[in-house]
Amino acid sequence: MSYPSVSLWFDQAAAAGDPLTPRPGLDGDLTVDVCIVGGGLTGLWTAYYLLRADPTLRVAVLEAEIAGFGASGRNGGWCSALFPVGVQAMARRHGLGPALDMRRAMNETVDEVGRVAAAEGIDCHFAKGGTIELARSAVQFERVRASVAADAARGGIDQYEMWDEDQTTARVRASGVVGAGFTASCARLQPALLVRGLADVVEGLGAQVLERTPALEILSRTPDNGTGGAGPRVRTARGTVYAQHVVRATEAWTSQLPGTRRAIAPIYSLMIATEPLPASFWSTVGLSRGETFTDARHLVIYGQRTADDRIAFGGRGAPYHFGSRIDPSFDRHPRVFAALRRTLTELFPALRDFGFTHSWGGPLGIARDWNASVGLDASSGIGWAGGYVGDGLSTTNLAGRTLTDLVLGHDTQLVHLPWVGHHSPAWEPEPLRWLGTNAGLTAMTAADTEERLTKRESVAARLMSPLLGH
Template identity: 60%
Template structure:
């Protein structure tokens, strides 16, 4: 399927499962067969095999962000630890981070137990500093982590380059709490694991409305005591969803497999995921078959929170990503260029705070802002406890029941989001020239509550 490198190399039969054949009854119905929906179904079925669980998917399992992302199973959360502590208290912020760190290992455990060959490699995550302003942010991140007692190792130029010999490295940081994965292999394997536990998955079944007691589709409705919204960046396609989560597009490119001589000089020997401390996010990994898979922001937000396959590809952004990749790695062989380019929407809440919850039979999780590979697993386990009425450490985490404010109406939403994207890009360019931190970028971060 021409959705991403990952879906093209999933090693799975992508023939759609049968659609919903008409009205049905269930105990739990879930809209969305991505990580959030499938983890929720998996843990529910594990905990209570008697539950009738139905998952509804517009396309096929993993079609959305779960089959297109950068393949970082990380302990990252979109809101900073300081911001969480400010809203929910220091102990709650620490508990949230520790739960996310444990989640990385939980994903690896389940993949092993269920025989899901998702190329899981826990090599940690490296964030490079390539300008003096970025180096200052790296030092601030280390200080913040130390204040809360978290693992974030400062690296000088030699130490950072030993892990990843990108051009112009001045230093960086490393955390052990991240694994590189093949995201489509994980989501497709998770769908099969859920089915083995008795979960029913209907594909090519778009959900047009969610309400207490039912999920509505063109093929019929599924009546259930609990209805779960697991639609992330596609939430805007649901009634009253346009201002709940803004779909922001993130795009990726991937090279052909690269020779061992390149890797001997470049590093990433443990398949560390990598980024840097610029404002406009980039992210990459060395895949199990020795490609560079690399992505970043920069695609425009589309007015009205529109989502369309036409937005998945933007030649301008692909060219910029390729140029950035070659800037990072000038030794990239000229004959091993980009073989795959793709993109898709991710879900961004107004306060950059992911959440999970259950209220009067309606459950939800999302707003991961691109950090959903790991946190969706935590969300699935948490929803499984909430739905079964289990009081656990997971149900007491600070993101449970969090309500993000709604995005501004149009055209303010379009103006604000795209202005922010442009400002971050120009701030990075200005910092590269001057070496000084951008005041404008700092203002945007304060407005976002970071």
């Protein structure tokens, strides 16, 4: 495989001198204290904090390709405080206090990622410029205003601001804007530089990062029964890893492992990037402080101005594939790429004069109730984290710190957050999973069309909201 073709981010990493050469893989059976399955940000953050807490630990990270090959090296570069379950929904399940604790933890996590990147010398272009949520219709404006008001009623934990048209255009000038919401709890970064740099740091701390070593099966601890039971283990084609604890950090690829095939649905999100844009473009458009941007439509879009003055822009719209299939051919979807180019050019019409150089995609993981989770099962010895619904660039860090406390038995505030130990219901069997998931995608697309035509809040979106963690 040509790893630079995975994403703009991998291409830039290669241009910066990363050879993207796979590290040696597993060579026979291995015994460690902690085996982490998945060399993305969840797995690497877990290894990092474990070894910072106890440098004597024997830690192995198994990766099917190379570090960051999955969503960690393909995402939109938003290190945000977003969590897939909203405060209101979480408060209904756990109470308002725990829900607000989760919000505080997510806000703090953005700064923690920046702190570690600086401390470890990982130049990932971290710039905490916040997120601008554009309102481009009266309906969108009211939706954003309601979200700002809800945050204010909760004490302003997210420091969510409402901007009028003049305040918005002072920071970014996009077509049709009537206002915006702004939150400071987001940083733009280059995700491949973060995950690849973190892999180097983890290896330097003593972890074995074993690449081109896909896990075939994660096996639970066997009972002792007086016969000397074995701990959990991971079977690969290159040997078996025995451990005291195994951490499953496989996100969308969780759906490919025996025993967890219906735990996560792999949903594709795709991205495009422009060529580097001249100063004349940016003097008109703005985004001079590292802001990320979106708008208040229902079908998610996300963008950033990169450190080399491109726009990297992505969104949903690619179909779910029957049987939770994951295949490299699904990373490219010409119809979705064309729609993304139209959408971005509609936002910034001056882009008609410039070209697009990169397009890519990949699967992200969604649990049935859209509730990301982290936990450690004492009986099996297996820990897990995932189901980030695309909000994983920062949530993976919180997961790594939480898993470290769980594995080491530390009773901290992190292990009492409401996502810890959460078990989502399994996705429906096929063909119901295929029908329902793609119907939801169609509904969100229809909701935006409905609002454009009726100038009122979408009925379709309101009906779908409880199914999306809101």
